Amino acid sequence: MNSTTYKQEAFDYIIVGAGSAGCVLANRLSEDPAAKVLLLEAGGADWNPWLHVPVGYFKTMHNPATDWCYLTDPDAGINGRRLQWPRGKVLGGSSSLNGLLYIRGQREDYDDWAAAGNAGWDYDSVLPYFKKSECQERGADPYHGTDGPLKVSDLRLRREIAERFIEAAKAAGIPENHDVNGADQEGVGYFQQTSYKGFRCSTAKAFLRPAVKRANLTVIKRAHCQRLLLEGQRVVGVEYRRGQRLERVRANLEVLLSSGAIGSPQILQCSGIGNPKHLEEVGVECLHELPGVGENLQDHLQIRLVFKTRCRTLNDEVRHPLRKLAVGAQYLMTRTGPLTLAASQVCVFTRSREGLDRPDIQFHMQPLSADKPAEGVHPFSAFTSSVCQLRPTSRGSIRITSPDPAVYPSIRPNYLSTEEDCRVAVDAIKVARRIAEQEPLASVITEEYVPGAKYQSDEELLEAARQHSQTIYHPAGTCKMGNDPLAVVDDQLRVHGLEGLRVVDASVMPVIVSGNTNAPTIMIAEKASDMIKEAHVHRARAS
Numbered sequence: 001m002n003s004t005t006y007k008q009e010a011f012d013y014i015i016v017g018a019g020s021a022g023c024v025l026a027n028r029l030s031e032d033p034a035a036k037v038l039l040l041e042a043g044g045a046d047w048n049p050w051l052h053v054p055v056g057y058f059k060t061m062h063n064p065a066t067d068w069c070y071l072t073d074p075d076a077g078i079n080g081r082r083l084q085w086p087r088g089k090v091l092g093g094s095s096s097l098n099g100l101l102y103i104r105g106q107r108e109d110y111d112d113w114a115a116a117g118n119a120g121w122d123y124d125s126v127l128p129y130f131k132k133s134e135c136q137e138r139g140a141d142p143y144h145g146t147d148g149p150l151k152v153s154d155l156r157l158r159r160e161i162a163e164r165f166i167e168a169a170k171a172a173g174i175p176e177n178h179d180v181n182g183a184d185q186e187g188v189g190y191f192q193q194t195s196y197k198g199f200r201c202s203t204a205k206a207f208l209r210p211a212v213k214r215a216n217l218t219v220i221k222r223a224h225c226q227r228l229l230l231e232g233q234r235v236v237g238v239e240y241r242r243g244q245r246l247e248r249v250r251a252n253l254e255v256l257l258s259s260g261a262i263g264s265p266q267i268l269q270c271s272g273i274g275n276p277k278h279l280e281e282v283g284v285e286c287l288h289e290l291p292g293v294g295e296n297l298q299d300h301l302q303i304r305l306v307f308k309t310r311c312r313t314l315n316d317e318v319r320h321p322l323r324k325l326a327v328g329a330q331y332l333m334t335r336t337g338p339l340t341l342a343a344s345q346v347c348v349f350t351r352s353r354e355g356l357d358r359p360d361i362q363f364h365m366q367p368l369s370a371d372k373p374a375e376g377v378h379p380f381s382a383f384t385s386s387v388c389q390l391r392p393t394s395r396g397s398i399r400i401t402s403p404d405p406a407v408y409p410s411i412r413p414n415y416l417s418t419e420e421d422c423r424v425a426v427d428a429i430k431v432a433r434r435i436a437e438q439e440p441l442a443s444v445i446t447e448e449y450v451p452g453a454k455y456q457s458d459e460e461l462l463e464a465a466r467q468h469s470q471t472i473y474h475p476a477g478t479c480k481m482g483n484d485p486l487a488v489v490d491d492q493l494r495v496h497g498l499e500g501l502r503v504v505d506a507s508v509m510p511v512i513v514s515g516n517t518n519a520p521t522i523m524i525a526e527k528a529s530d531m532i533k534e535a536h537v538h539r540a541r542a543s
Helices: 023-027 055-062 109-115 125-133 160-171 203-211 260-270 276-281 314-319 321-334 419-436 458-467 518-542
Strands: 003-006 011-016 037-041 134-138 150-154 189-191 217-222 224-233 234-243 244-256 301-309 346-350 359-366 384-388 396-399 408-413 445-450 469-471 501-503
Touching: 011 023, 011 234, 023 037, 023 203, 023 518, 109 125, 125 518, 150 203, 160 189, 160 346, 160 359, 160 384, 160 419, 203 469, 217 501, 224 408, 244 260, 260 396, 276 314, 301 419, 314 321, 314 501, 359 419, 384 419, 419 445, 419 458
Parallel strands: 003 244, 011 037, 011 244, 037 217, 134 150, 244 501
Antiparallel strands: 189 346, 224 234, 234 244, 301 384, 301 445, 301 469, 346 359, 359 384, 396 408
């Protein structure tokens, strides 16, 4: 039988979600010894060894011990398929099981946020926060920092097929770029990753671990937020479940919702904050009308091309038991080799067609291939060339289907639902093939295995995109920042019309960034921490 208890101790800040943003907030806000901070995490501790081995995402994604294991609704844009959407359910959140890739996006992404009315979010204003979080292996420069806790490192794995891919991309007219997070994103080069000496560097390791010894920071694990507690137009606390017990705790200053692009809108809706019509349909009393909650969902959809080769790839190194043992021994002794592999080796940022003012597609090149990585690699030599549209125009939604927070929400990405997205998908496949036709890559390719040479016309290529695509796990935008009718938070990340509540995670992105979303999410939390501190310093002075 459920019982409800009330914690006698009140906290200044309650952070809901110990993920990529929540761990940053916990660290930065608890730097002030006078601030009492509570961090709630629905998952457990990051004890699983695979959470710390870079390639461990093969073991931790789709594992209910560490992953929420979300599943999208059937999506017409991808032929009615449902996609798995991994999200971290563990300290560090998705930074503990993502592909480790460190990409910031383009200057124009942030300048566009600011131009839309979000003051202080232009590139020149956010760059210091990227630098603040970063400990860059290559050293400091105008675009990079070395004093932050987040380790950013070069790959510890290089393979011939990746070198051939880079040279082929250059032969196709794409410039080489050794720092796609620097002055200009366009080009081809190796990814950097959030790792250090062969180990993953999650936000739990980088930000939370150094802070947990502080007396003013309390971390409660396996605490699943059920709803926010409102008194009039102010959020005063949180109700959460631990096992069979419901517990409530109050916030003196603010509740900070950092549960991600799925979790944050779900919690708001379960708390009666959202679209009145939608809430009424699922039996939730609307306490605060905010129709944009859960809308504006965006994600990067990657189209997978697999090419068989006559030269060795990682498929040959890891598919036999004895070779797997050798790979494991190499990692244990030297922290090098295939177990240090990030989700991809080579990145390309380029234009899908002439006439565009900046790159609109991104490649993730992997020196291996698989139908489903957890099931093992293909029994032949091959590499994967995945390409995605950086700024999709399709928009989806996250909507609860029950008042019960334990029931997963409806996830509707609406992939390839606009003419522009369909056009870019077709053009992106053509660019991928153009790279594969260049030397020194073309001479080692024996076959386009996926989608296959039978797909030639634009109609056929679009069908290939619908059938051979997967998420890159970048949901964003469902609590968008702005001042339009669908905006959920303002440029200080305060929820419109409510006091004592901010959202701090990837859900606040008005438009998804042009690249991987983990580094931008950490930046958002760094900036939010300063805004929160400044707001309450001013309040203390005023009183």
